[in-house]
Amino acid sequence: MKDNQFLSVEDLVVEYTSNDQVIHAVNRVSFRLDKGQTLGLVGETGAGKTTIAKSIIGILPDPPAKVRGGRILLEGEDLLQLDDRHMQKIRGKKISMVFQDPMTALNPNMKVGHQIQEVVELHENVSRKEAEEHAKRMLEMVGIPRDRFYEYPHQFSGGMKQRVIIAMALACKPDLLLADEPTTALDVTIQAQVLELIKNLKVEQQTSMILITHDLGVVAGLCDYVGVVYAGEIIEYGTLEDIFDHPTHPYTIGLFGALPSMGKRVKRLSPIHGLPPDPSKLPEGCSFSPRCPRATEACKKAPVEMRNLGGTHECRCILADKPGDR
Amino acid sequence: MINYIIKRLLTLIPVVIAVAIVIFTIMYFVPGDPAKNILGQDATEEQLQRERELLGLADPYFVQLGKFLYQLFIKLNPGTSWLSGFPVMTELRVRIPRTLLLSFLTMALGVAVGIPLGVTAAVNQNKLPDKLCMIGSMTFISIPDFWLALEAVILFGLRLHWLPTFGMSSWKCWILPVVCGSLPGIASNARQTRSAMLEVIRSDYVATAKAKGLAPGAIKYKHALPNALIPLITMMGGHLARCLGGSMILENIFSMPGMGMYLTTGITQRDYPVVRSVVVILAIVFGVVMVLVDIVYAFVDPRIKAIYENQTFNLAFWRKRKDA
Numbered sequence: 001m002k003d004n005q006f007l008s009v010e011d012l013v014v015e016y017t018s019n020d021q022v023i024h025a026v027n028r029v030s031f032r033l034d035k036g037q038t039l040g041l042v043g044e045t046g047a048g049k050t051t052i053a054k055s056i057i058g059i060l061p062d063p064p065a066k067v068r069g070g071r072i073l074l075e076g077e078d079l080l081q082l083d084d085r086h087m088q089k090i091r092g093k094k095i096s097m098v099f100q101d102p103m104t105a106l107n108p109n110m111k112v113g114h115q116i117q118e119v120v121e122l123h124e125n126v127s128r129k130e131a132e133e134h135a136k137r138m139l140e141m142v143g144i145p146r147d148r149f150y151e152y153p154h155q156f157s158g159g160m161k162q163r164v165i166i167a168m169a170l171a172c173k174p175d176l177l178l179a180d181e182p183t184t185a186l187d188v189t190i191q192a193q194v195l196e197l198i199k200n201l202k203v204e205q206q207t208s209m210i211l212i213t214h215d216l217g218v219v220a221g222l223c224d225y226v227g228v229v230y231a232g233e234i235i236e237y238g239t240l241e242d243i244f245d246h247p248t249h250p251y252t253i254g255l256f257g258a259l260p261s262m263g264k265r266v267k268r269l270s271p272i273h274g275l276p277p278d279p280s281k282l283p284e285g286c287s288f289s290p291r292c293p294r295a296t297e298a299c300k301k302a303p304v305e306m307r308n309l310g311g312t313h314e315c316r317c318i319l320a321d322k323p324g325d326r
Numbered sequence: 327m328i329n330y331i332i333k334r335l336l337t338l339i340p341v342v343i344a345v346a347i348v349i350f351t352i353m354y355f356v357p358g359d360p361a362k363n364i365l366g367q368d369a370t371e372e373q374l375q376r377e378r379e380l381l382g383l384a385d386p387y388f389v390q391l392g393k394f395l396y397q398l399f400i401k402l403n404p405g406t407s408w409l410s411g412f413p414v415m416t417e418l419r420v421r422i423p424r425t426l427l428l429s430f431l432t433m434a435l436g437v438a439v440g441i442p443l444g445v446t447a448a449v450n451q452n453k454l455p456d457k458l459c460m461i462g463s464m465t466f467i468s469i470p471d472f473w474l475a476l477e478a479v480i481l482f483g484l485r486l487h488w489l490p491t492f493g494m495s496s497w498k499c500w501i502l503p504v505v506c507g508s509l510p511g512i513a514s515n516a517r518q519t520r521s522a523m524l525e526v527i528r529s530d531y532v533a534t535a536k537a538k539g540l541a542p543g544a545i546k547y548k549h550a551l552p553n554a555l556i557p558l559i560t561m562m563g564g565h566l567a568r569c570l571g572g573s574m575i576l577e578n579i580f581s582m583p584g585m586g587m588y589l590t591t592g593i594t595q596r597d598y599p600v601v602r603s604v605v606v607i608l609a610i611v612f613g614v615v616m617v618l619v620d621i622v623y624a625f626v627d628p629r630i631k632a633i634y635e636n637q638t639f640n641l642a643f644w645r646k647r648k649d650a
Contacts, residue, residue: 093539096535109553119538
């Protein structure tokens, strides 16, 4: 029955080990994604969003990171069970990734065109000439003149580098694009351009996408589904409407409370007090309970299971209301 | 780029002249009497005095210096060896290629073995290959190469009779000197490569390369190593200097008639023309290598090339402004 599911991540657990200390970066994360759809993962820095993406594409730095459990099924095939050779064929072809910082994500010693051409030659059965031509077309597609093929990254601005990276990621028409904060390092006008570009290319190529960001505005503009990540767990999951119109978890509510709104006049934004828990010493119960304004004794005793609130809307909070109570 | 190279080569001239003056002065003040070395212990004081005047040693310091610089740089004739009576130039013409070959072979082996070892150590950080590599390199850095060479002569030459231990009559003669000479180089190259690679291997573009689906070998040698090369090339200049210096020792141990042997016999016998010209030649070789290193930088790193090209651009710009 799950065979037609495009991507499904089940109970993913990732740990980092450093100096005999175990850091629980990702704890039992599960989500599903259909073809052509976009999932937004939002959360604070260090919540484990990038680790989730890196474990899907299989480039976690090992050591120190280690996948301790779970399954990542891409079209029914468990990526965690595949050997290196097999994964190399999937990386760049079926799954590709756009990294956070365009300044450092390109090899400074290689012509940008060749960096795109390289991935084409690797995965497509084409001649060197055709690969070069394809790379030039990709450059044009992201709005860079094709004669800049022979230039080096230091001759490009940050926004252009990010476009090169996007061209590289999309060169082999991947089924799944992992975009790890693709706009964080860019200024606002370039952000808009890059987002528009990703949006158009995604529609053109029918690519599914996981978009990692802490910008709720970006999520609203691009995503179909949203997962809110806190301390390595997805604490709330649902469609864009579920999350934006009916935020249920106190953390999600807190996130929206900390966001200035154009429509309403608010004297003060309400921040979430405290800091995320130390991932090497996670609380026994709900990981948000130390900061939660509504926490009870029961919250601190045992881990909270995901509860279905109707449809696809799920929440990891024992106080979450039943769908009828909304 | 061309302008830059010419500029760098021109700066070599004062350096070489300074080296010539320094080595002349050192030899001037070194105790020992060349005349006595030439004529032997039985020579009378009058004979010695005549010999000294003949060699020009009786002149004041500045006169001697002037004559030396004039002969060397204007007439390009370093004179004749006082002891053998052969022109130094003829000797050098035969000996320089030998020493250079020995140094370059030593260095090439050091690079060809040291860098892959360092890369292997870096990608297996804190695992067994890394630890073996680091312990091995620490050992060979610490062992003086002349001692190693002597031990090798005893083992492979005298005990096992595998390899010849002196001369340069066949290619076999080169094995022991080159291997012994390159071991410390291999060791230090491996360590330097390892630390340079460790820095690069954590960088984002290596993660990008991995995310593209490249095989580990391609990631290491196509994406990581070229970016780790800059510190390695810097080191390479110093490495060649060490190989040139080391060849002095190796030539003596393995009785290879190169510049090193020429220089050391020249020093012990106070054969001033030999010592001075060999040192000046070495200074020129070393200076040229350093310029080469700078040029290689530009080919390895496009960013550095851009800086050089800007310099020549600025130069052209400045000329144009001057003309206007």
